[in-house]
Amino acid sequence: MKLLHIDSSITGENSASRAVSGAIVAALRAADPSLEVVHRDLVAEPLPHLTLDVLGNPEGTPELAEFLAADVLVIGAAMYNFTIPSQLKAWFDRVLIAGKTFRYTAEGPVGLAGGKKVFIALARGGYYGDGQPAAAVEHAETYLRAVLGFVGIQDPVFVVAEGLAIDADTRTKAVAAAVEQAGALAIPA
Numbered sequence: 001m002k003l004l005h006i007d008s009s010i011t012g013e014n015s016a017s018r019a020v021s022g023a024i025v026a027a028l029r030a031a032d033p034s035l036e037v038v039h040r041d042l043v044a045e046p047l048p049h050l051t052l053d054v055l056g057n058p059e060g061t062p063e064l065a066e067f068l069a070a071d072v073l074v075i076g077a078a079m080y081n082f083t084i085p086s087q088l089k090a091w092f093d094r095v096l097i098a099g100k101t102f103r104y105t106a107e108g109p110v111g112l113a114g115g116k117k118v119f120i121a122l123a124r125g126g127y128y129g130d131g132q133p134a135a136a137v138e139h140a141e142t143y144l145r146a147v148l149g150f151v152g153i154q155d156p157v158f159v160v161a162e163g164l165a166i167d168a169d170t171r172t173k174a175v176a177a178a179v180e181q182a183g184a185l186a187i188p189a
């Protein structure tokens with residue numbers, strides 16, 4: 001099985017989402033050492049904004065090919081300005097391609113990429129859970145669920161570390177809890 005590991009935080013070694021996405025990959029690898037893992041660091045190797053040339057290329061992009069080839073995806077996503085990093089948005093712009101990962105029908109859009117297992121490590125400075133005052137401005141988890149659902153992936157597993165900007169102690173505990181949660185994950189049958 002092929003696992004595609006994507007990271008998109010700009011904060012390098014201090015990144016919570018990178019720590020948690022790495023812990024997810026380590027857990028899945030421990031359970032299945034035969035996993036073929038490819039790591040794409042969208043900050044070390046950023047993709048340009050989408051252009052018509054890229055969108056109209058009938059050959060598609062290497063990012064689309066890599067996504068289609070993957071059985072498992074692990075995505076590290078930081079919340080920046082209430083949504084995902086623009087680096088990760090540029091990657092999704094190359095993955096949501098009509099005729100490849102979704103198609104329109106008379107009954108509405110149909111996802112063509114179902115069957116992949118997706119794990120997301122999401123790091124947020126504040127609190128955005130149900131009932132929180134900021135829940136209505138959460139556009140990272142909601143965006144990720146929407147785009148993944150659009151291509152047919154309805155059941156992504158989220159590991160969320162949040163409240164990370166409150167203070168150092170809260171951050172340390174939240175990241176540790178998320179890493180522990182990640183360590184217990186397995187690829188569903």
Ligand SMILES: Cc1cc2nc3c(=O)[nH]c(=O)nc-3n(C[C@H](O)[C@H](O)[C@H](O)COP(=O)(O)O)c2cc1C
Binds near residue numbers: 018
């Ligand atoms: C440029 C920038 C914008 C941010 N915007 C938000 C935000 O809108 N809401 C929030 O809760 N936290 C915000 N944060 C805090 C990050 O979500 C938090 O630091 C988190 O740990 C980022 O993930 P990372 O550690 O993997 O980089 C922001 C941080 C940065 C650097």
